[in-house]
Amino acid sequence: MTQWLDAAAFDEIEDEDVMRFDHGGHTYAIYRVEDNVYASDGLCTHEHVQLSDGLVMGHVIECPKHNGRFDVRDGRPLCAPVCEKLKTYPAKVEGGRILIEV
Template sequence: MTLQLITACDKVTQDAPFAYEGQGKKIAIYRVDDEFFATDNVCPHAHALMSDGFVEGDTIECPLHGAVFNIRTGKCMGPPAESDLATYPVTVVENKIFLRL
């Protein structure tokens, strides 16, 4: 596994996750304060993109049915979803975001 360049840090804002699709994966990149996090971009409850969801602090709400997830851990915090989002470790080098895919 090698580091894959995803985007520049300034492309990810606190209220708008960045959607990445590549190498067979759909991933959402989030900014919480000055930290970056990555989860699957597809809600495990129904096919909706988390990057279209609503960010509040360190949570993301699915835009389709309102399931809530912790951005840092991927943990499901409310129905109707019953499973967590997969998370991916983020590496930041020279203001660029990288993931191991």
């Protein structure tokens, strides 16, 4: 069963930035790009490092450990050393709040 989680206020995250959201023993990463929001698992698929410590450039998140990159829109890996897709989740803004569907 899926549910929408209230993750944060839209104003809490800057454009081209990422924030960490923890819920139910799981860590998520929430991205804001050009006033759109995206969500993914919070750990890199390569070495399980927090992506919230990474750098967002356009629709790309760069892992802070080995500089692997993912497209935040669909989780696909863009360069080595990452080769496994990042799980993504639907995200939206309602009433100034960021909601993610898990």
